[in-house]
Amino acid sequence: MKISGTFLDEISYDISHQNWAYDEWDKDFKAMNAIGIDTVIMIRCGLKKWMTFPSKVLHEREGCFIPDFDLVDLFLSLAEKYEMNFYFGTYDAMKYWLNGEPEKELNLSIRVVDEAWQRYGNRSAFKGWYLSNEFSRNTGNIVDIYAKLGKHCKAISNNLPVLISPFIQGCKAVSSVSADFKTENVTSVEQHEKEWNDILSKLSGAVDIVAFQDGHVDFDELYDYLAVNKALAEKHNFRCWTNIETFDRDMPIKFLPIKWEKMLLKMNAAEKAKIEKGITFEFSHFMSPNSMYPSARHLYNRYREWYQKSKVKNI
DSSP: OOEEEEEEOOSOSSSOOOOOOHHHHHHHHHHHHHTTOOEEEESOSEETTEESSOOHHHHHHHOOOOOSSOHHHHHHHHHHHTTOEEEEEOEEOSSTTTTTOHHHHHHHHHHHHHHHHHHHTTOTTEEEEEOOOOOSSSOTTHHHHHHHHHHHHHHHTTSOOEEEOOOOOOTTOOOTTOSOSOOSOOOOHHHHHHHHHHHHHHHBTTBOEEEEESSSSOGGGHHHHHHHHHHHHHHTTOEEEEEOOOEESSSSSSOEEOOHHHHHHHHHHHHHTTOSEEEESOHHHHTOTTSSSHHHHHHHHHHHHHHHHHHHHTO
C-alpha cells in the first residue's frame, strides 16, 4: 500500500494556511509527483464565507468573499502539468445541514457544482467530485443530501466518479477544538458494519468511491474496521480506498505531522485488508518537503526512502 492521492486543504477549517501561490504549489506538485501521487482532491471549494474560486453563486447567496486568485484554475493547471486526476470538492456552509435545513444545503450545493462544471468541466484534469460534508453516522439528513447531490454531480458530468471520505466514530473522534484525546461515544465494529451497510445501500448510484479516514480508531483495531469497510464496499459495488491521515491525533497540539512508524503501521493494515488505493489528508502540510513544519520534511524523507526500497523489491 502506497499513498497515490492527497487532499488539497483549501479552504482550510482547522489547519493554518501556508499562503502559497503558483510557484509554491508548483514546487509541491513536483514533490507529490516524485513519490507517485496521481490524484489530487480539493477538500472543498468553499467553507462559510471563504472560497477557492470567484463563485457568483456563493458571493450573491452567502456573501462569500471574492478570492485574490482562482485556486481551482491553479490546481487544474498543475494537475494537467503533472498528469494527475483532479477531484472537485463541494461547498460546505457549515450551518444548513447541521441546523436541520438539509434542503437549503442541497439546493445551494447543486447551484455551486453547476457553476463549477460550467467554468471548469472542459479541463482535461477534471476527473471527479468529492462531497465535502464529513460525517460518521446518518445525522442531519446527510445521507439524503449525499444521494441527491452525488446523482446530480454524475448527471451533469457524464457520470464522472463521486468520492466520499467519512470518518469512523471511534475512540479518537473528538472535536479539533477539544482538549480531550478520546471519547466514550464509540461505535463498535459490529455497529459500524450495521449502520454503514444501511448508509451505503442508500448511496448506491450516487457515490462510487468510499475512502474512510483511518485516524479515529486505535492502531490495534484499525485492521478490523478496514476489513469491514472493504467487505461492505464489495457488497454494495463501491470502490474502496483509505484515507491515511498523515497528522497525529495522539498529541496535545492539534495537529502535527505523524510519526513515521504510525503511518507505516496504518499502510500495512490497509495492505492486509486489500484496500484498493491509499490517499492522504494531507500531503502539503504534514508530509511535504515544502511544509511549514520541519518534521513533515523528515516524514517525506522517511516515506521516500521506504517508497524507493519497495519499488526495488517489486521489480
